[in-house]
Amino acid sequence: MNREQGRDILKRLNMKVTPKRLEVMCCLGSEPLYLSADEVWHRIKDRVDSIGLPTVYRILDELAEAGVITRIFLADRKQYYFLCANQDHHHHHFVCESCRRVEDLGQCALGEGTLDAVQRSGGRVTSHILQINGVCATCSTPRGGAACRTK
Amino acid sequence: MNREQGRDILKRLNMKVTPKRLEVMCCLGSEPLYLSADEVWHRIKDRVDSIGLPTVYRILDELAEAGVITRIFLADRKQYYFLCANQDHHHHHFVCESCRRVEDLGQCALGEGTLDAVQRSGGRVTSHILQINGVCATCSTPRGGAACRTK
């Protein structure tokens, strides 16, 4: 994710193109890892000309609300965010509990008739959450050697 | 969910059968609604012989960890819990954004080859989250009249 792409996304959402927003997006989009608001803040607060933590919170929330970034759900009662490079089609993610890596699941992994079933019963579906947790190939391999941090 | 059922569940999990745990389980299991720790606390603190909020947090966490109760994910950065009457087979839920009602989705609504795909690529799957959000039939119906609170 570069500034151009970030700029395009913000334009599309009718949000002002600000250096802070671009910085947050580039930070999250630079690696396939999920981060907390605090972590994003630490990584960018010295660049730009400093940025406040509340601003990071606001930006992350806006972008998540707009669907540009994905909320990652863990049991630790903290919110994590991930900016997927693939903004084209709707899909979900595999999250490595060991190294924080997030990987695409090809298509939306929802079973065929699931949403239809709800709607047929009279309900209206507005969104859905789907997240596969586990340990990624690299972290699973005993002699991985690769760039998989042990957290 | 009555005390007998709660007792059986705790026994199965090798957890001590305490009045507080039974109270929390009966509270959550009395309605198909999700609640926060604080809400559970308010509903039961006068019964039993009072109960501390940290105890409610601990119990909810234990039961969620054990898979007896389900964490409900909302964007409001708070943890919600739901105790499903159907403890038999693995499945997921539809959550009404309007009245907090939680409904069963028949089977696990994950697409067929989803977990296989991850494993075939070398990763290991440990768990998955699947939640459908929307507005339930009752809340969707203009002249519902029924017992669907407007939140």
Place this chain on the structure above:
DNA sequence: AATTAAATGAAAATTATTTTTATTTATACG
């Protein structure tokens, strides 16, 4: 360049959640 709604900073406040430590209790066992 002027205008203005939106974005941001800084400090303070809030609130959900956790930790600590002393006390109580469920359960196993003689």
Place this chain on the structure above:
DNA sequence: CGTATAAATAAAAATAATTTTCATTTAATT
């Protein structure tokens, strides 16, 4: 049944994530 003991709980205090407020700045428009 008493007793022993590990586990559970209370109460108070602490923590840490997140939000609010309000004054100031800035991106976009004219």
